[in-house]
Amino acid sequence: MKNIAIISCYADSPYKKSILLDYIRQFKKLSNTDILLVSHIPLPEHILNEINYFIYDSDNFLLPLQNTPVSWFVYNKLKINILSCRHGFAFMKNVNNALKFVKSLGYDKFIFSDYDNILNDEDLFKISNIPQLLDQHGKKMFVFKNYNRSSPGGYSYESKFFAGDVNYFVDAVPLPVSYDDWLNIEPYKSSSNIVEEILVSLFNKFENELYIIEDNINSYFSKSQIDIFHHFNKKYSLIYNLNDKFKPLFFYITSEDGEFELIVNNQTIFKVECNKSNWLLHFIDINEIDTEIVFKYNNEILFDRIVNINTIENLKSIAYVQTV
Numbered sequence: 061m062k063n064i065a066i067i068s069c070y071a072d073s074p075y076k077k078s079i080l081l082d083y084i085r086q087f088k089k090l091s092n093t094d095i096l097l098v099s100h101i102p103l104p105e106h107i108l109n110e111i112n113y114f115i116y117d118s119d120n121f122l123l124p125l126q127n128t129p130v131s132w133f134v135y136n137k138l139k140i141n142i143l144s145c146r147h148g149f150a151f152m153k154n155v156n157n158a159l160k161f162v163k164s165l166g167y168d169k170f171i172f173s174d175y176d177n178i179l180n181d182e183d184l185f186k187i188s189n190i191p192q193l194l195d196q197h198g199k200k201m202f203v204f205k206n207y208n209r210s211s212p213g214g215y216s217y218e219s220k221f222f223a224g225d226v227n228y229f230v231d232a233v234p235l236p237v238s239y240d241d242w243l244n245i246e247p248y249k250s251s252s253n254i255v256e257e258i259l260v261s262l263f264n265k266f267e268n269e270l271y272i273i274e275d276n277i278n279s280y281f282s283k284s285q286i287d288i289f290h291h292f293n294k295k296y297s298l299i300y301n302l303n304d305k306f307k308p309l310f311f312y313i314t315s316e317d318g319e320f321e322l323i324v325n326n327q328t329i330f331k332v333e334c335n336k337s338n339w340l341l342h343f344i345d346i347n348e349i350d351t352e353i354v355f356k357y358n359n360e361i362l363f364d365r366i367v368n369i370n371t372i373e374n375l376k377s378i379a380y381v382q383t384v
Contacts, residue, residue: 063093063191064112064167064226066158068151069175072101073364079176079288084110086179090188094167098158100150115157121239122146122377133313135339139384140299140311146377148255149242151219156235163230169194171223180283190223199271200228203263204280206256216256217263218277220287228269233262289362297355297363300375301343302382308372309381310353312340323354346372 065087071077084107087095094112097103100120108114123146133140155172162170169191179187190202204218234245242248247261263270278286299309310322314334321331322342329342344353348369355363367375 061092061168061191062166063090063169063171064096064162065090065093066096066098066162066170066172067175068154068158068172069097069099069103070101071099071103071107071175073366075361075364076176076289077104077107079178081107081110083175083177083179086181086184089181089184093171093188096158096162098154100154113161115154115161117153117157119153120150121153123149123242134384135341137383138309138341138381140309140379140381142299142379148258149236149239149248151255152236152242152248152258156237159226159230159235163226167226169223170226170229172221174220174287176287176289177281178285178288179281183281183284186281194223194225194271197271200225200232200266200269201263202271202273203259204273204275204277206276207274215260216254217259219255219259221277222259232266232269288360298344298353298365298367298375298379300372300378300380302380305372306346306369307343308346308367308375310340310342310344310355311379311381312355314338314340316357318358319356321356321359323356325352 067080067083067087069076069080071080080103084095084097087093088110095110096113096115097107097111098115098117100117102116103114132142158172159170171187171190194200194202201222201224203222205215206218207215236242236245236248247258273280297310297312299311301307301309312320314320315336317335318333319331320334320340322329322340324344329344330340332340334340344351346367346369350366350368353363353365353367354361
């Protein structure tokens with residue numbers, strides 16, 4: 061049996077690259093499992109030397125605003141808009157590029173995951189057993205099922221980790237190649253563009269072929285740290301300021317008790333003990349010189365971003381704040 065681990069990544073900081081490299085090295089412990097990275101940004105040679113294959117797609121297309129649900133929050137006189145689902149097409153294109161490529165190479169089973177995990181050896185053993193689990197139970201796909209009353213049908217499937225039979229997946233799941241496909245192929249054209257809910261429509265046609273884990277992915281891989289860059293409520297912490305683009309807003313709603321620290325250019329702006337659901341906000345001054353913004357939870361880096369006046373406009377397509 062010929063297996064492959066597909067790792068989707070967007071490692072745009074030194075810290076994220078180090079997390080990616082450690083994750084790759086854990087997978088390299090598995091026998092009979094090659095590694096493919098798929099990314100919308102280039103990666104350095106020392107990382108590429110650790111893997112078997114790399115797919116780089118420079119077109120990190122974000123869905124138009126009219127196709128993007130907006131989460132918004134009002135705090136004092138600030139309205140904060142989070143355009144949190146614009147990456148749906150780019151993500152599914154990564155899946156398409158990766159799965160069709162590995163099918164052409166004759167791989168049997170695949171494991172698809174995001175890169176931002178710190179993987180323990182015990183959980184690595186669970187991952188290594190997935191191909192055998194599928195064969196033993198006569199199933200084609202391994203998925204995590206999340207129950208959520210706000211999702212269609214009351215549940216969704218986890219996009220950050222799934223696995224299965226390569227040929228079955230490519231043949232059974234219609235994947236978009238172009239934005240025109242996204243506008244015209246079900247379930248994409250009628251979806252909310254939230255990938256986890258799209259997977260429900262894609263997978264429910266062959267539900268009997270699914271090996272379903274009805275547990276939270278973090279609980280299942282309980283010895284590891286999963287989704288370390290996104291596991292808090294707000295994925296996008298630096299927000300474009302419509303009133304003054306040189307003063308972006310750092311914004312976070314905590315979902316854990318603990319100590320939170322914001323550091324700008326190696327200087328601590330705040331270091332506070334918070335309970336769940338505390339709001340952390342701070343306007344940051346930037347100019348033409350690179351400004352490094354680091355955010356820590358219990359001394360572990362959650363957010364590491366470099367920004368200047370030339371790159372600040374990129375934030376507007378993800379999140380923005382305005383005075384109301």
